[in-house]
Amino acid sequence: MRALVVVGLLAVFALVFVVVALVRDSQGNAGTAAGCPDGWPLADVTLHEPKDVKINVLNATDEAGRAATVADDFRNRKFQVKKVGNEKKQVDDVAELRYGPKGVGSAHLLRAYFLDNAEPVYDAKRTDDTVDVVLGNSFQQLATTTEVNQSLGDLGSPVAPPGSCPAPVDK
Numbered sequence: 001m002r003a004l005v006v007v008g009l010l011a012v013f014a015l016v017f018v019v020v021a022l023v024r025d026s027q028g029n030a031g032t033a034a035g036c037p038d039g040w041p042l043a044d045v046t047l048h049e050p051k052d053v054k055i056n057v058l059n060a061t062d063e064a065g066r067a068a069t070v071a072d073d074f075r076n077r078k079f080q081v082k083k084v085g086n087e088k089k090q091v092d093d094v095a096e097l098r099y100g101p102k103g104v105g106s107a108h109l110l111r112a113y114f115l116d117n118a119e120p121v122y123d124a125k126r127t128d129d130t131v132d133v134v135l136g137n138s139f140q141q142l143a144t145t146t147e148v149n150q151s152l153g154d155l156g157s158p159v160a161p162p163g164s165c166p167a168p169v170d171k
Contacts, residue, residue: 036165041101041124043160044167045108047152049078053106054130056083060091061137070135073142077113082130091136093119098134100126101164107131108158112151113142122161 036042055074059067071084095118099107103126110131111118118133143151160166 041164042167043101043104043164044106044129045158045160046105046169047109047158048105050109051078051080053109054080054082054128055106055110056085056130056132057081058083058085058087058132058134060087060089060096060134061139062090066135066139070133070139070142074133077142087134091119091134092138093117093136094138094140095119095136096121096132096134098123098126098132099130100124100128101161101167102127102129103131104161104164105158108155109152112148112155114139115143115147115151116155124161124163 057067057071057074059065067084067086071081075081095114097107097110097114097118098121100123104122106129107120107122110133111120117138
């Protein structure tokens, strides 16, 4: 009987301790927009559906027409292709994904279409939500739907880049 009373008192003390710790938590805003230092951009870390992702497709290879072909492939996958063109500077990688704070979640999704082989290029000063997909010399093809889903599982959730904070999620 005495052991039961001791266990009960320990449970009450533990509950009181947890409540006090939660009430006095000074890091409640850490990792949110409310706890963001002045001047840091708010990054949209929402993983968007393809129909909500705006992209520009640029060819940074010697192969003429590559951007148009890949842009059609992205359109068939329901992405909003805004511009198709050429990039003056060649890229040797598979691709570069150039984006700003409003394009973080979109760029994260696009990484899966390149099986995480595209080089992310984050620009904190960029103000639009469009991602520039710059195709490089090592590009062969976009991933299949199954590969994209597996890659998204491997990538996990989008994360705010260094020097930015996650934007509040609209509900």
